[in-house]
Amino acid sequence: MTGLLQSALAGGVLRLTLTDAASRNSLSEAMMAALQSALGTAAADRAVRVIVLAAEGPAFSSGHNLKEITARRADPDKGAAYFAALFDSCARLMLGIVDNPKPVIAEVAGLASAAGCQLVASCDLAIAAEGARFCTPGVNIGLFCSTPMVALSRNVASKQAMEMLLTGDVFGAADALRFGLVNRVVAPERLTAEVTELALKIASKSMVTVRTGKQAFYRQRDLPLAEAYAYTARVMTENLLMRDAEEGIAAFIGKRQPNWTDEP
Known part of the structure; x- marks a missing residue:
């Protein structure tokens, strides 16, 4: 540097x-x-x-x-x-x-x-x-x-x-x-x-999940309430379709540590 x-x-x-x-x-x-x-x-x-x-x-x-x-x-x-x-x-x-x-x-x-x-x-x-x-x-x-x-x-x-x-x-x-x-x-x-x-x-968290959440936090913050809910509902839907969400939920149900891919 x-x-x-x-x-x-x-x-x-x-x-x-x-x-x-x-x-x-x-x-x-x-x-x-x-x-x-x-x-x-x-x-x-x-x-x-x-x-x-x-x-x-x-x-x-x-x-x-x-x-x-x-x-x-x-x-x-x-x-x-x-x-x-x-x-x-x-x-x-x-x-x-x-x-x-x-x-x-x-x-x-x-x-x-x-x-x-x-x-x-x-x-x-x-x-x-x-x-x-x-x-x-x-x-x-x-x-x-x-x-x-x-x-x-x-x-x-x-x-x-x-x-x-x-x-x-x-x-x-x-x-x-x-x-x-x-x-x-x-x-x-x-x-x-x-x-x-x-x-x-x-x-230690899934980086694709963290990235998704950080972006959504700042975008929804200044939206009107109804628009914020509509926007974050779309974000959560997209998030649920990501590999790390599928893996994380399966790991939680199976009582094991997740294996993150950090990929969408």
Whole structure:
């Protein structure tokens, strides 16, 4: 991988670690490109069953690189074209997590700020260390966290999301758990072990089933109720006709372990 991102694969779990501690793992142009590339490769790699996003240093991610942004104010258009392209790239990264057929788990130690908080919210699951902190502080510098708001508002109740966005305050891991931003909070020394245990549990499932379910979850979420039921009924019908569903049900009835094919 690059000097910004390290990769390790074991037991079907791909661990992607942000290693740009000097910039507090900011989502610079280079970091976003590295993440997009790694996620795209993982999506097509049959050896990868679950993806973990982790980070080195005191910050999970500090969000967009403000030095990069400020430098482009010298452009003839004051940076307008660059800013638009930057946020388009960020959106592709976040969508690359949601649309990835592999489940993505955030392992959060330290601070997840602004677009770094957006990164956590975009992941399918998140486990935080007790000392982790979360914020969307753009309002404090005159730049409302509008794009982080998209992921945040789809994971956190409206009142809590608005409090984070309007105050810019830093919230602890216990608040993040209460808000629904993370699944659980664990002791720092247990963080990697807890994430690995969860990842391996998911990796033991039929990947065609997991892929089907993840896609359906996000598609049905914003549909009207009747449309959501109609859509998921079609998904379950298709799922039942897959080889792994037939095998899994037969294994359950026969009181044995299933032998997944991971094929439709």
